Amino acid sequence: MTDHHVPESSPPQTDFAEQAEQASPGLVMEFVQFLSENKKWWLIPILLAVGMIAILVALSSTAVAPLIYPLF
Numbered sequence: 143m144t145d146h147h148v149p150e151s152s153p154p155q156t157d158f159a160e161q162a163e164q165a166s167p168g169l170v171m172e173f174v175q176f177l178s179e180n181k182k183w184w185l186i187p188i189l190l191a192v193g194m195i196a197i198l199v200a201l202s203s204t205a206v207a208p209l210i211y212p213l214f
Contacts, residue, residue: 166172177183201210 167175177185198210201207
């Protein structure tokens with residue numbers, strides 16, 4: 143029985159490992175890249191509407207609340 147000795151060296155990095163080590167571009171930039179690559183531009187109005195509702199909900203618990211109620 144022959145004992146095959148494999149030298150211990152680090153395996154070559156794959157494309158996945160190289161990308162994992164790179165700095166993240168940020169959530170907003172990553173979302174913009176997603177929209178441009180997948181042609182999902184129809185998501186922008188939906189996200190803007192949800193964002194505006196979230197802002198209104200956040201402001202409803204502040205002193206600005208009496209100014210928001212007449213809008214509805």
